[in-house]
Amino acid sequence: MALVAGMRVGSRVLFRPWAWLPGAALGRKESAARGRVGARGFGSQRVLVEPDPAAGIAVMKLKSPPVNSLSLELLTEFVISLEKLENDKTFRGIILTSDCPGVFSAGLDLMEMCGKNPAHYAEYWKAVQELWLRLYLSNLVLIAAINGACPAGGCLISLTCDYRVLADNPKYVIGLNETLLGIVAPFWFKDTLVNTIGHRTSERALQLGILFPPAEALQVGMVDKVVPEDQVQSTALSVMAQWLSIPDHARQLTKNMMRKATADRLVKQRDSDIQNFVGFISRDSIQKSLQVYLGKLRQKKG
Numbered sequence: 227m228a229l230v231a232g233m234r235v236g237s238r239v240l241f242r243p244w245a246w247l248p249g250a251a252l253g254r255k256e257s258a259a260r261g262r263v264g265a266r267g268f269g270s271q272r273v274l275v276e277p278d279p280a281a282g283i284a285v286m287k288l289k290s291p292p293v294n295s296l297s298l299e300l301l302t303e304f305v306i307s308l309e310k311l312e313n314d315k316t317f318r319g320i321i322l323t324s325d326c327p328g329v330f331s332a333g334l335d336l337m338e339m340c341g342k343n344p345a346h347y348a349e350y351w352k353a354v355q356e357l358w359l360r361l362y363l364s365n366l367v368l369i370a371a372i373n374g375a376c377p378a379g380g381c382l383i384s385l386t387c388d389y390r391v392l393a394d395n396p397k398y399v400i401g402l403n404e405t406l407l408g409i410v411a412p413f414w415f416k417d418t419l420v421n422t423i424g425h426r427t428s429e430r431a432l433q434l435g436i437l438f439p440p441a442e443a444l445q446v447g448m449v450d451k452v453v454p455e456d457q458v459q460s461t462a463l464s465v466m467a468q469w470l471s472i473p474d475h476a477r478q479l480t481k482n483m484m485r486k487a488t489a490d491r492l493v494k495q496r497d498s499d500i501q502n503f504v505g506f507i508s509r510d511s512i513q514k515s516l517q518v519y520l521g522k523l524r525q526k527k528g
């Protein structure tokens with residue numbers, strides 16, 4: 227099992243994502259994570275942050291080409307940027323979008339889940355859990371400006387947001403398609419979906435691994451608005467203005483009231499969830515399914 231540093235916030239022990247960064251970078255990253263953001267853009271190699279302090283918002287762009295798959299590095303940088311904005315009182319909202327043309331995020335990085343050892347799987351899964359907890363319980367208004375395909379873990383990230391705007395392009399499908407890979411969406415993925423689209427629709431969507439095109443995504447409530455591609459950002463900004471017109475305190479308490487029970491289910495069993503993941507993903511049959519799926523993705527080009 228990998229050694230992962232933790233820090234206590236209230237009653238929760240939070241994972242410190244920068245704890246495994248190389249020694250030289252650690253001091254700089256840690257102090258940067260605690261500093262104020264200011265008006266200039268910041269970010270890291272894989273997460274661009276464009277702050278607008280006057281408006282109290284920041285646009286966060288995932289930039290891990292080609293498909294923003296959620297590698298350990300991307301998860302780490304994502305959490306650091308999120309924490310930095312969360313800790314700076316200037317900011318009340320984040321628009322989350324992609325810098326990779328045509329893809330919001332391809333979901334979890336399959337390379338992190340194939341052919342690695344149990345310690346790696348544990349470390350990886352802890353980072354996935356941490357990102358979900360941070361996003362799901364964020365005090366900030368989070369709006370997903372979904373400007374590309376949004377399968378599996380990508381969809382999960384968008385589902386943690388308070389509002390989803392999807393670009394109207396038939397290629398930009400969204401959903402939890404885990405079963406198509408021969409894997410099972412964990413209970414907290416399922417809970418996040420059920421909280422968004424309801425039990426019956428989730429049951430069908432999860433079992434069949436449905437990736438919804440925009441009109442259907444809107445119809446089932448997977449997204450809140452579908453707009454022409456060139457209006458995704460401006461729509462997200464105007465939706466943000468509406469959400470920010472609500473007093474923060476009342477909105478935050480309401481959000482917490484709606485989401486806490488779901489988040490607590492994972493918080494109470496993080497370790498066993500990690501063990502379940504490690505056991506599941508290490509199975510030969512699952513490794514084989516993932517390899518076959520990766521092979522198909524690669525063949526698509528040939």
Ligand SMILES: CCCCCCCC/C=C\CC(=O)SCCNC(=O)CCNC(=O)[C@H](O)C(C)(C)COP(=O)(O)OP(=O)(O)OC[C@H]1O[C@@H](n2cnc3c(N)ncnc32)[C@H](O)[C@@H]1OP(=O)(O)O
Pocket residue numbers: 292293295328329331332333334335336337375377378379380403404407409410411412502503506507520523524526527
């Ligand atoms: C008891 C507990 C059990 C817990 C079980 C585990 C739970 C796991 C939970 C979540 C699962 C996931 O999130 S798994 C990831 C699922 N993702 C997908 O199915 C999406 C796969 N990708 C695509 O469909 C497409 O790539 C795309 C639509 C996103 C983009 O298409 P496009 O044509 O633009 O790009 P390519 O397909 O050519 O891809 C380019 C390049 O990227 C590689 N790639 C794509 N997706 C991933 C990925 N998720 N991880 C790693 N790599 C990925 C693809 O193979 C290409 O690579 P090469 O250039 O080397 O060929």
